[in-house]
Amino acid sequence: MPSFDLALFVPLLAAHLISDFALQTNSMVRSKDRPLPFLLHILITGACAYLLLGDFSEWRIPLLVVATHGLIDLVKIRLTGRLIDDLPAFIADQSAHLAVIFAISAIDWSRIGLFEPWWLEQNPVSYLQTLAVLSGLIANTLAAGHFIAKALPRMLSTDPQQLHQDSGLNGAGRYIGHLERILLLIFVYSGQLSAAGLLIAAKSVLRFQKANESRRETEYILVGTLLSFTVGIVLAFATKQLMQ
Structure with missing residues:
Protein backbone atom coordinates (compact mmCIF):
# COMPACT_ATOMS: atom_id res chain seq x y z
CA MET A 1 0.00 0.00 0.00
CA ASN A 123 6.27 15.16 10.09
CA PRO A 124 3.88 12.57 8.62
CA VAL A 125 5.82 9.54 9.86
CA SER A 126 5.66 10.61 13.51
CA TYR A 127 2.00 11.57 13.19
CA LEU A 128 1.00 8.25 11.64
CA GLN A 129 3.08 6.25 14.11
CA THR A 130 1.43 8.07 17.01
CA LEU A 131 -2.01 7.21 15.64
CA ALA A 132 -0.87 3.61 15.06
CA VAL A 133 0.20 3.31 18.70
CA LEU A 134 -3.09 4.83 19.85
CA SER A 135 -5.00 2.41 17.62
CA GLY A 136 -3.01 -0.53 18.97
CA LEU A 137 -3.70 0.46 22.57
CA ILE A 138 -7.45 0.81 22.02
CA ALA A 139 -7.64 -2.40 19.97
CA ASN A 140 -5.66 -4.36 22.57
CA THR A 141 -7.70 -3.11 25.52
CA LEU A 142 -11.24 -1.97 24.80
CA ALA A 143 -11.90 -3.70 21.47
CA ALA A 144 -10.24 -6.96 22.53
CA GLY A 145 -12.13 -6.85 25.83
CA HIS A 146 -15.46 -6.61 24.01
CA PHE A 147 -14.53 -9.49 21.73
CA ILE A 148 -13.40 -11.77 24.56
CA ALA A 149 -16.48 -10.99 26.68
CA LYS A 150 -18.66 -12.11 23.78
CA ALA A 151 -16.51 -15.01 22.55
CA LEU A 152 -15.80 -16.85 25.79
CA PRO A 153 -19.38 -17.71 26.86
CA ARG A 154 -20.20 -18.71 23.28
CA MET A 155 -17.12 -20.93 22.94
CA LEU A 156 -17.80 -22.80 26.18
CA SER A 157 -21.62 -22.57 26.13
CA THR A 158 -21.41 -21.28 29.70
CA ASP A 159 -22.87 -18.27 31.45
CA PRO A 160 -20.10 -16.72 33.62
CA GLN A 161 -22.72 -15.79 36.21
CA GLN A 162 -23.49 -19.47 36.78
CA LEU A 163 -19.95 -20.29 37.87
CA HIS A 164 -19.24 -20.34 41.60
CA GLN A 165 -16.87 -17.42 42.15
CA ASP A 166 -16.27 -14.97 44.94
CA SER A 167 -17.10 -11.38 44.14
CA GLY A 168 -13.48 -10.19 43.95
CA LEU A 169 -12.63 -6.59 43.18
CA ASN A 170 -15.13 -4.77 41.04
CA GLY A 171 -13.93 -4.81 37.40
CA ALA A 172 -10.49 -6.17 38.37
CA GLY A 173 -10.59 -8.95 35.77
CA ARG A 174 -11.23 -6.47 32.98
CA TYR A 175 -8.36 -4.22 34.04
CA ILE A 176 -6.00 -7.17 34.44
CA GLY A 177 -6.81 -8.22 30.89
CA HIS A 178 -6.17 -4.69 29.61
CA LEU A 179 -2.82 -4.45 31.39
CA GLU A 180 -1.58 -7.88 30.30
CA ARG A 181 -2.38 -7.13 26.65
CA ILE A 182 -0.62 -3.75 26.91
CA LEU A 183 2.45 -5.58 28.25
CA LEU A 184 2.24 -8.02 25.35
CA LEU A 185 2.12 -5.06 22.95
CA ILE A 186 5.26 -3.62 24.54
CA PHE A 187 7.10 -6.96 24.55
CA VAL A 188 6.24 -7.77 20.92
CA TYR A 189 7.17 -4.30 19.67
CA SER A 190 10.49 -4.35 21.51
CA GLY A 191 11.25 -7.88 20.30
CA GLN A 192 11.19 -9.38 23.81
CA LEU A 193 9.19 -12.50 22.94
CA SER A 194 10.79 -14.44 25.80
CA ALA A 195 9.32 -11.90 28.25
CA ALA A 196 5.93 -12.38 26.61
CA GLY A 197 6.27 -16.16 27.07
CA LEU A 198 7.20 -15.69 30.72
CA LEU A 199 4.15 -13.49 31.27
CA ILE A 200 1.87 -16.09 29.70
CA ALA A 201 3.35 -18.89 31.82
CA ALA A 202 3.21 -16.91 35.06
CA LYS A 203 -0.36 -15.74 34.50
CA SER A 204 -1.59 -19.22 33.54
CA VAL A 205 0.01 -20.86 36.61
CA LEU A 206 -1.33 -18.15 38.93
CA ARG A 207 -4.88 -18.41 37.58
CA PHE A 208 -4.79 -22.20 37.79
CA GLN A 209 -3.61 -22.16 41.41
CA LYS A 210 -6.17 -19.55 42.46
CA ALA A 211 -9.08 -21.18 40.66
CA ASN A 212 -11.87 -22.88 42.50
CA GLU A 213 -11.67 -26.67 42.90
CA SER A 214 -14.43 -26.93 40.32
CA ARG A 215 -12.94 -28.31 37.10
CA ARG A 216 -15.51 -26.37 35.08
CA GLU A 217 -14.49 -23.07 36.63
CA THR A 218 -10.78 -23.85 36.31
CA GLU A 219 -11.09 -24.65 32.62
CA TYR A 220 -13.22 -21.55 32.01
CA ILE A 221 -10.56 -19.36 33.63
CA LEU A 222 -7.70 -20.95 31.68
CA VAL A 223 -9.49 -20.73 28.34
CA GLY A 224 -10.27 -17.07 29.04
CA THR A 225 -6.63 -16.38 29.96
CA LEU A 226 -5.25 -18.08 26.86
CA LEU A 227 -7.84 -16.42 24.61
CA SER A 228 -6.82 -13.03 26.01
CA PHE A 229 -3.15 -13.75 25.31
CA THR A 230 -3.88 -15.03 21.80
CA VAL A 231 -5.88 -11.93 20.88
CA GLY A 232 -3.24 -9.72 22.51
CA ILE A 233 -0.35 -11.28 20.58
CA VAL A 234 -2.18 -11.13 17.23
CA LEU A 235 -3.10 -7.47 17.72
CA ALA A 236 0.40 -6.64 18.98
CA PHE A 237 2.00 -8.04 15.80
CA ALA A 238 -0.62 -6.22 13.68
CA THR A 239 0.22 -2.95 15.45
CA LYS A 240 3.93 -3.51 14.96
CA GLN A 241 3.45 -4.10 11.23
CA LEU A 242 1.30 -0.98 10.93
CA MET A 243 3.92 1.14 12.68
CA GLN A 244 6.63 -0.08 10.34
Whole structure:
Protein backbone atom coordinates (compact mmCIF):
# COMPACT_ATOMS: atom_id res chain seq x y z
CA MET A 1 0.00 0.00 0.00
CA PRO A 2 1.50 3.40 -0.95
CA SER A 3 2.32 5.81 1.85
CA PHE A 4 -0.41 8.23 0.73
CA ASP A 5 -2.97 5.50 1.24
CA LEU A 6 -1.63 5.03 4.76
CA ALA A 7 -2.19 8.73 5.29
CA LEU A 8 -5.88 7.88 4.91
CA PHE A 9 -5.98 4.43 6.44
CA VAL A 10 -4.24 5.10 9.76
CA PRO A 11 -6.26 8.22 10.74
CA LEU A 12 -9.55 6.58 9.68
CA LEU A 13 -8.70 3.43 11.65
CA ALA A 14 -7.83 5.48 14.73
CA ALA A 15 -11.01 7.53 14.34
CA HIS A 16 -13.12 4.37 14.12
CA LEU A 17 -11.56 2.79 17.21
CA ILE A 18 -11.89 6.01 19.22
CA SER A 19 -15.53 6.59 18.27
CA ASP A 20 -16.67 2.96 18.50
CA PHE A 21 -14.82 1.90 21.66
CA ALA A 22 -13.32 4.83 23.56
CA LEU A 23 -16.17 7.36 23.22
CA GLN A 24 -19.17 5.03 22.89
CA THR A 25 -20.54 4.02 26.28
CA ASN A 26 -22.56 0.90 27.06
CA SER A 27 -25.67 3.03 27.52
CA MET A 28 -25.18 4.50 24.04
CA VAL A 29 -24.89 0.99 22.58
CA ARG A 30 -28.05 -0.17 24.34
CA SER A 31 -30.04 2.84 23.13
CA LYS A 32 -28.61 3.10 19.61
CA ASP A 33 -31.94 1.92 18.16
CA ARG A 34 -33.33 5.35 19.17
CA PRO A 35 -32.74 8.32 16.83
CA LEU A 36 -30.86 10.71 19.14
CA PRO A 37 -28.20 8.26 20.49
CA PHE A 38 -27.73 6.89 16.97
CA LEU A 39 -27.28 10.38 15.52
CA LEU A 40 -24.89 11.35 18.32
CA HIS A 41 -22.72 8.29 17.65
CA ILE A 42 -22.35 8.85 13.92
CA LEU A 43 -21.67 12.57 14.46
CA ILE A 44 -18.87 11.64 16.90
CA THR A 45 -17.54 9.22 14.27
CA GLY A 46 -17.51 11.95 11.63
CA ALA A 47 -15.90 14.48 13.98
CA CYS A 48 -13.10 12.04 14.87
CA ALA A 49 -12.45 11.33 11.18
CA TYR A 50 -12.48 15.04 10.31
CA LEU A 51 -10.05 16.00 13.09
CA LEU A 52 -7.59 13.12 12.63
CA LEU A 53 -7.47 13.38 8.83
CA GLY A 54 -6.24 16.95 9.31
CA ASP A 55 -7.59 18.50 6.10
CA PHE A 56 -9.95 21.04 7.62
CA SER A 57 -11.14 22.33 4.25
CA GLU A 58 -12.21 18.86 3.10
CA TRP A 59 -15.52 17.54 4.44
CA ARG A 60 -16.44 14.97 1.78
CA ILE A 61 -14.31 12.12 3.16
CA PRO A 62 -15.65 12.53 6.74
CA LEU A 63 -19.16 12.74 5.26
CA LEU A 64 -18.56 9.45 3.43
CA VAL A 65 -17.37 7.93 6.70
CA VAL A 66 -20.52 9.13 8.49
CA ALA A 67 -22.82 7.80 5.75
CA THR A 68 -21.22 4.35 5.54
CA HIS A 69 -20.85 3.99 9.31
CA GLY A 70 -24.47 4.93 9.86
CA LEU A 71 -25.65 2.55 7.12
CA ILE A 72 -23.70 -0.37 8.61
CA ASP A 73 -25.06 0.33 12.09
CA LEU A 74 -28.61 0.62 10.74
CA VAL A 75 -28.32 -2.75 8.99
CA LYS A 76 -26.99 -4.31 12.20
CA ILE A 77 -29.86 -2.86 14.24
CA ARG A 78 -32.45 -4.08 11.73
CA LEU A 79 -31.01 -7.59 11.52
CA THR A 80 -30.08 -8.17 15.16
CA GLY A 81 -32.33 -5.79 17.09
CA ARG A 82 -30.72 -5.03 20.44
CA LEU A 83 -28.64 -8.22 20.78
CA ILE A 84 -25.51 -6.28 21.69
CA ASP A 85 -23.82 -9.36 23.14
CA ASP A 86 -24.11 -11.40 19.96
CA LEU A 87 -20.62 -12.41 18.75
CA PRO A 88 -21.37 -12.95 15.03
CA ALA A 89 -23.07 -9.54 14.85
CA PHE A 90 -20.06 -7.92 16.53
CA ILE A 91 -17.59 -9.57 14.11
CA ALA A 92 -19.70 -8.76 11.04
CA ASP A 93 -20.17 -5.15 12.16
CA GLN A 94 -16.46 -4.52 12.77
CA SER A 95 -15.45 -6.36 9.58
CA ALA A 96 -17.79 -4.16 7.55
CA HIS A 97 -16.38 -0.98 9.10
CA LEU A 98 -12.80 -2.10 8.40
CA ALA A 99 -13.70 -3.05 4.82
CA VAL A 100 -15.06 0.46 4.24
CA ILE A 101 -11.88 2.00 5.67
CA PHE A 102 -9.77 -0.17 3.34
CA ALA A 103 -11.96 0.83 0.38
CA ILE A 104 -11.70 4.56 1.13
CA SER A 105 -7.94 4.22 1.58
CA ALA A 106 -7.60 2.51 -1.81
CA ILE A 107 -8.99 5.55 -3.64
CA ASP A 108 -6.45 8.00 -5.03
CA TRP A 109 -8.17 11.15 -3.82
CA SER A 110 -5.34 13.36 -5.10
CA ARG A 111 -6.47 12.82 -8.68
CA ILE A 112 -9.71 14.64 -7.97
CA GLY A 113 -8.10 17.34 -5.89
CA LEU A 114 -9.08 16.04 -2.47
CA PHE A 115 -7.29 15.45 0.82
CA GLU A 116 -4.30 17.68 1.51
CA PRO A 117 -3.78 17.43 5.30
CA TRP A 118 -1.57 19.92 7.06
CA TRP A 119 0.61 17.24 8.66
CA LEU A 120 1.88 15.86 5.31
CA GLU A 121 4.13 18.93 5.14
CA GLN A 122 5.25 18.59 8.77
CA ASN A 123 6.27 15.16 10.09
CA PRO A 124 3.88 12.57 8.62
CA VAL A 125 5.82 9.54 9.86
CA SER A 126 5.66 10.61 13.51
CA TYR A 127 2.00 11.57 13.19
CA LEU A 128 1.00 8.25 11.64
CA GLN A 129 3.08 6.25 14.11
CA THR A 130 1.43 8.07 17.01
CA LEU A 131 -2.01 7.21 15.64
CA ALA A 132 -0.87 3.61 15.06
CA VAL A 133 0.20 3.31 18.70
CA LEU A 134 -3.09 4.83 19.85
CA SER A 135 -5.00 2.41 17.62
CA GLY A 136 -3.01 -0.53 18.97
CA LEU A 137 -3.70 0.46 22.57
CA ILE A 138 -7.45 0.81 22.02
CA ALA A 139 -7.64 -2.40 19.97
CA ASN A 140 -5.66 -4.36 22.57
CA THR A 141 -7.70 -3.11 25.52
CA LEU A 142 -11.24 -1.97 24.80
CA ALA A 143 -11.90 -3.70 21.47
CA ALA A 144 -10.24 -6.96 22.53
CA GLY A 145 -12.13 -6.85 25.83
CA HIS A 146 -15.46 -6.61 24.01
CA PHE A 147 -14.53 -9.49 21.73
CA ILE A 148 -13.40 -11.77 24.56
CA ALA A 149 -16.48 -10.99 26.68
CA LYS A 150 -18.66 -12.11 23.78
CA ALA A 151 -16.51 -15.01 22.55
CA LEU A 152 -15.80 -16.85 25.79
CA PRO A 153 -19.38 -17.71 26.86
CA ARG A 154 -20.20 -18.71 23.28
CA MET A 155 -17.12 -20.93 22.94
CA LEU A 156 -17.80 -22.80 26.18
CA SER A 157 -21.62 -22.57 26.13
CA THR A 158 -21.41 -21.28 29.70
CA ASP A 159 -22.87 -18.27 31.45
CA PRO A 160 -20.10 -16.72 33.62
CA GLN A 161 -22.72 -15.79 36.21
CA GLN A 162 -23.49 -19.47 36.78
CA LEU A 163 -19.95 -20.29 37.87
CA HIS A 164 -19.24 -20.34 41.60
CA GLN A 165 -16.87 -17.42 42.15
CA ASP A 166 -16.27 -14.97 44.94
CA SER A 167 -17.10 -11.38 44.14
CA GLY A 168 -13.48 -10.19 43.95
CA LEU A 169 -12.63 -6.59 43.18
CA ASN A 170 -15.13 -4.77 41.04
CA GLY A 171 -13.93 -4.81 37.40
CA ALA A 172 -10.49 -6.17 38.37
CA GLY A 173 -10.59 -8.95 35.77
CA ARG A 174 -11.23 -6.47 32.98
CA TYR A 175 -8.36 -4.22 34.04
CA ILE A 176 -6.00 -7.17 34.44
CA GLY A 177 -6.81 -8.22 30.89
CA HIS A 178 -6.17 -4.69 29.61
CA LEU A 179 -2.82 -4.45 31.39
CA GLU A 180 -1.58 -7.88 30.30
CA ARG A 181 -2.38 -7.13 26.65
CA ILE A 182 -0.62 -3.75 26.91
CA LEU A 183 2.45 -5.58 28.25
CA LEU A 184 2.24 -8.02 25.35
CA LEU A 185 2.12 -5.06 22.95
CA ILE A 186 5.26 -3.62 24.54
CA PHE A 187 7.10 -6.96 24.55
CA VAL A 188 6.24 -7.77 20.92
CA TYR A 189 7.17 -4.30 19.67
CA SER A 190 10.49 -4.35 21.51
CA GLY A 191 11.25 -7.88 20.30
CA GLN A 192 11.19 -9.38 23.81
CA LEU A 193 9.19 -12.50 22.94
CA SER A 194 10.79 -14.44 25.80
CA ALA A 195 9.32 -11.90 28.25
CA ALA A 196 5.93 -12.38 26.61
CA GLY A 197 6.27 -16.16 27.07
CA LEU A 198 7.20 -15.69 30.72
CA LEU A 199 4.15 -13.49 31.27
CA ILE A 200 1.87 -16.09 29.70
CA ALA A 201 3.35 -18.89 31.82
CA ALA A 202 3.21 -16.91 35.06
CA LYS A 203 -0.36 -15.74 34.50
CA SER A 204 -1.59 -19.22 33.54
CA VAL A 205 0.01 -20.86 36.61
CA LEU A 206 -1.33 -18.15 38.93
CA ARG A 207 -4.88 -18.41 37.58
CA PHE A 208 -4.79 -22.20 37.79
CA GLN A 209 -3.61 -22.16 41.41
CA LYS A 210 -6.17 -19.55 42.46
CA ALA A 211 -9.08 -21.18 40.66
CA ASN A 212 -11.87 -22.88 42.50
CA GLU A 213 -11.67 -26.67 42.90
CA SER A 214 -14.43 -26.93 40.32
CA ARG A 215 -12.94 -28.31 37.10
CA ARG A 216 -15.51 -26.37 35.08
CA GLU A 217 -14.49 -23.07 36.63
CA THR A 218 -10.78 -23.85 36.31
CA GLU A 219 -11.09 -24.65 32.62
CA TYR A 220 -13.22 -21.55 32.01
CA ILE A 221 -10.56 -19.36 33.63
CA LEU A 222 -7.70 -20.95 31.68
CA VAL A 223 -9.49 -20.73 28.34
CA GLY A 224 -10.27 -17.07 29.04
CA THR A 225 -6.63 -16.38 29.96
CA LEU A 226 -5.25 -18.08 26.86
CA LEU A 227 -7.84 -16.42 24.61
CA SER A 228 -6.82 -13.03 26.01
CA PHE A 229 -3.15 -13.75 25.31
CA THR A 230 -3.88 -15.03 21.80
CA VAL A 231 -5.88 -11.93 20.88
CA GLY A 232 -3.24 -9.72 22.51
CA ILE A 233 -0.35 -11.28 20.58
CA VAL A 234 -2.18 -11.13 17.23
CA LEU A 235 -3.10 -7.47 17.72
CA ALA A 236 0.40 -6.64 18.98
CA PHE A 237 2.00 -8.04 15.80
CA ALA A 238 -0.62 -6.22 13.68
CA THR A 239 0.22 -2.95 15.45
CA LYS A 240 3.93 -3.51 14.96
CA GLN A 241 3.45 -4.10 11.23
CA LEU A 242 1.30 -0.98 10.93
CA MET A 243 3.92 1.14 12.68
CA GLN A 244 6.63 -0.08 10.34
